[in-house]
Amino acid sequence: MHIVVCAKRVLDPDGVNGYALWGRLKVDDSGRAFDTGGTVAQIINAYDEQALEAALRMRDAGAECRITVVTVGGEDAGDVLKRCVAMGADHAIHVVDSEARADGFRVAAIVAALVRDLGDVDLVLCGRQGSDYDQGTLPGALAEALDAALVTMAAGVAVDGDTAIQVRRAVPNGEEVVRAQLPAVVSVSNELGQARYPSSRGMLAARRTPPERRAASDLLAGREPGGVELVQLVVPDVQGHCEIVDGADAAAKAAGLMARLRERGLLHA
Amino acid sequence: MPEHVLVLINVSPGATLRDADREALGAARALAAARGVPVACALIGHEVAAAAAEAAERGADRVLTADAPSLVPFAGERFLPVAADAIRVAEARIVLVPRGPDLLEFVPRLAARLDGASVIGVVAVRAEEGDVTAVATAFGGAAHAVYRFRAPGPRVLALAPAVAEAPERVAGRTVTPEPLTVSDVLPRVEVVTPAAPLEGPRLEDARVVVSGGRGLGAADRYALIRELAAALGGMAGASRAIVDDAWASPAQQVGLTGKIVTPDLYFAIGISGASQHMAGCSNARCLVAVNTDPQAPIFRYAHYGIVGDCLEVLPELIRIAGQSGEPKA
Numbered sequence: 001m002h003i004v005v006c007a008k009r010v011l012d013p014d015g016v017n018g019y020a021l022w023g024r025l026k027v028d029d030s031g032r033a034f035d036t037g038g039t040v041a042q043i044i045n046a047y048d049e050q051a052l053e054a055a056l057r058m059r060d061a062g063a064e065c066r067i068t069v070v071t072v073g074g075e076d077a078g079d080v081l082k083r084c085v086a087m088g089a090d091h092a093i094h095v096v097d098s099e100a101r102a103d104g105f106r107v108a109a110i111v112a113a114l115v116r117d118l119g120d121v122d123l124v125l126c127g128r129q130g131s132d133y134d135q136g137t138l139p140g141a142l143a144e145a146l147d148a149a150l151v152t153m154a155a156g157v158a159v160d161g162d163t164a165i166q167v168r169r170a171v172p173n174g175e176e177v178v179r180a181q182l183p184a185v186v187s188v189s190n191e192l193g194q195a196r197y198p199s200s201r202g203m204l205a206a207r208r209t210p211p212e213r214r215a216a217s218d219l220l221a222g223r224e225p226g227g228v229e230l231v232q233l234v235v236p237d238v239q240g241h242c243e244i245v246d247g248a249d250a251a252a253k254a255a256g257l258m259a260r261l262r263e264r265g266l267l268h269a
Numbered sequence: 270m271p272e273h274v275l276v277l278i279n280v281s282p283g284a285t286l287r288d289a290d291r292e293a294l295g296a297a298r299a300l301a302a303a304r305g306v307p308v309a310c311a312l313i314g315h316e317v318a319a320a321a322a323e324a325a326e327r328g329a330d331r332v333l334t335a336d337a338p339s340l341v342p343f344a345g346e347r348f349l350p351v352a353a354d355a356i357r358v359a360e361a362r363i364v365l366v367p368r369g370p371d372l373l374e375f376v377p378r379l380a381a382r383l384d385g386a387s388v389i390g391v392v393a394v395r396a397e398e399g400d401v402t403a404v405a406t407a408f409g410g411a412a413h414a415v416y417r418f419r420a421p422g423p424r425v426l427a428l429a430p431a432v433a434e435a436p437e438r439v440a441g442r443t444v445t446p447e448p449l450t451v452s453d454v455l456p457r458v459e460v461v462t463p464a465a466p467l468e469g470p471r472l473e474d475a476r477v478v479v480s481g482g483r484g485l486g487a488a489d490r491y492a493l494i495r496e497l498a499a500a501l502g503g504m505a506g507a508s509r510a511i512v513d514d515a516w517a518s519p520a521q522q523v524g525l526t527g528k529i530v531t532p533d534l535y536f537a538i539g540i541s542g543a544s545q546h547m548a549g550c551s552n553a554r555c556l557v558a559v560n561t562d563p564q565a566p567i568f569r570y571a572h573y574g575i576v577g578d579c580l581e582v583l584p585e586l587i588r589i590a591g592q593s594g595e596p597k598a
């Protein structure tokens with residue numbers, strides 16, 4: 001079985017949080033990126049690391065599979081692929097496209113073209129959403145382009161015969177198990193659990209095997225698919241008027257707070 | 270049918286509209302007015318009559334229904350063709366989808382099927398030059414992203430909480446529902462083991478939510494959160510940090526990737542206030558924070574705060590709540 005794992009390069013959300021938490025997040029002159037002076041790293045989207053982990057666990061469980069990791073993005077987006085090969089992916093492809101920023105529909109069209117070109121792909125694993133724009137566009141749009149089954153929010157994936165998989169899904173009231181026909185697109189959620197660390201042997205392998213580069217324009221053969229265009233980023237104001245309820249000790253503070261809540265009709269007298 | 274702004278609603282059997290559905294109708298009315306077109310509302314599920322009647326009373330000019338047992342429980346591949354039919358019938362350019370647990374199952378795929386595009390987590394829609402731009406949360410809510418559309422097809426917008434007010438209900442306003450086509454779908458995804466049915470109240474509907482975070486310091490102290498929630502007649506929530514550490518169950522996670530709650534009163538106890546957490550609770554009417562760190566970001570969002578150790582404050586809150594009689598339902 002040939003599994004493609006989609007990996008996106010994103011700004012480290014913890015780094016962005018670091019700025020946002022203290023009210024220091026600013027947008028730069030372009031209006032479309034943060035002004036963090038390059039201090040926030042670009043890393044692999046955490047859900048995508050877990051999508052790769054799901055593929056590796058299928059292999060660990062005895063499924064015979066080849067794992068290809070794919071990223072679509074500008075010149076240096078290929079960085080994230082090294083870690084993936086070090087974790088155990090067999091092959092890595094960087095599709096170079098400078099247009100794709102924040103447009104999951106365009107990326108889906110490019111990945112669909114690549115999957116068709118590869119010819120023998122049974123399963124595509126993605127993350128549930130990019131931690132940058134929080135959209136989760138690509139899995140659904142890709143499933144549509146490939147006319148494949150779609151399963152979202154996977155917490156575990158296992159092969160089920162030659163033509164199907166079983167997926168444990170996180171749903172609002174717990175978990176369910178579904179059986180999906182191949183070809184399928186599955187998006188993985190954090191309920192899958194921690195992804196493994198690259199082994200030192202893997203890191204050596206990653207150094208020896210640079211990602212294969214493909215040009216999006218070749219794959220798209222003249223088409224210019226596009227869904228949305230990010231025109232601006234804005235940092236919203238937060239409320240910022242907190243009344244700190246003080247008192248001699250915890251009991252006094254608690255009493256003061258509850259009195260205020262009662263005054264506002266949020267508790268019964 | 271001329272162009273309508275369409276609201277696409279997945280209805281549970283016999284249910285009326287949910288708050289999220291009503292807000293979407295409110296947003297649709299505003300957009301429809303700006304575009305000079307009427308509002309259509311599609312109600313997809315089984316036993317949708319009550320929801321259809323309410324949609325008419327809340328201002329839908331046309332009501333489209335798909336009422337079939339095969340549409341329950343929700344399955345993306347069955348919902349999709351019906352939703353696509355609704356868009357076709359309503360000649361919709363703008364499609365609004367209320368927030369719900371199944372968005373990723375159908376929203377982007379529906380847009381792709383019709384050569385359109387979607388945006389999820391929309392906090393504002395601006396009518397501009399015959400088109401719309403969508404403002405949506407990004408980076409867990411730390412930022413808003415403004416999108417223009419490049420696709421030729423419909424713009425499918427999944428709304429965040431509180432984008433619009435629910436329209437007033439005009440009793441007696443009726444619209445004759447028009448049936449949508451429910452086609453036979455050969456399922457490629459089948460449920461093998463369903464999730465245990467949801468019992469009891471939902472976090473999303475609670476009027477009071479008490480959430481705990483890593484500041485509790487240890488798993489067993491989550492019991493204090495449950496106790497305070499119970500004493501206030503509310504429900505217990507959690508940050509992802511402590512769900513990941515298994516101090517609380519995933520069903521209790523509040524935030525971007527957990528539940529979005531809109532209670533009257535929200536307690537964030539030992540929670541730092543990361544944007545991804547706030548994405549799930551910032552629409553609470555009143556937000557209370559308890560944190561040892563006076564600089565904690567949560568105080569930027571809170572209306573009332575106590576700077577202090579939650580292990581000292583929680584027992585006092587529980588004691589007072591226990592004395593104060595029945596909480597407001």
Ligand SMILES: Cc1cc2nc3c(=O)[nH]c(=O)nc-3n(C[C@H](O)[C@H](O)[C@H](O)COP(=O)(O)OP(=O)(O)OC[C@H]3O[C@@H](n4cnc5c(N)ncnc54)[C@H](O)[C@@H]3O)c2cc1C
Nearest residue numbers: 482483484508509510524525526527539540541546561579
């Ligand atoms: C893509 C993505 C999605 C995410 N989705 C979610 C989500 O849905 N929900 C969510 O919650 N998070 C989510 N997160 C994680 C989020 O960024 C934060 O890491 C998380 O919310 C932190 O949890 P916390 O506040 O409990 O812990 P911490 O950030 O560790 O904060 C603990 C707080 O407790 C305080 N404290 C310590 N001791 C005490 C004490 N004795 N008494 C009182 N206060 C004390 C500290 O001052 C601190 O402010 C997501 C992150 C990413 C990247």
Ligand SMILES: Nc1ncnc2c1ncn2[C@@H]1O[C@H](COP(=O)(O)O)[C@@H](O)[C@H]1O
Nearest residue numbers: 006007072104126127129130136137138
């Ligand atoms: N540029 C990209 N390159 C590779 N995979 C991507 C890219 N963008 C999105 N994906 C995949 O699609 C998932 C959802 O991303 P998004 O639609 O951007 O929220 C991610 O978790 C990735 O698995």
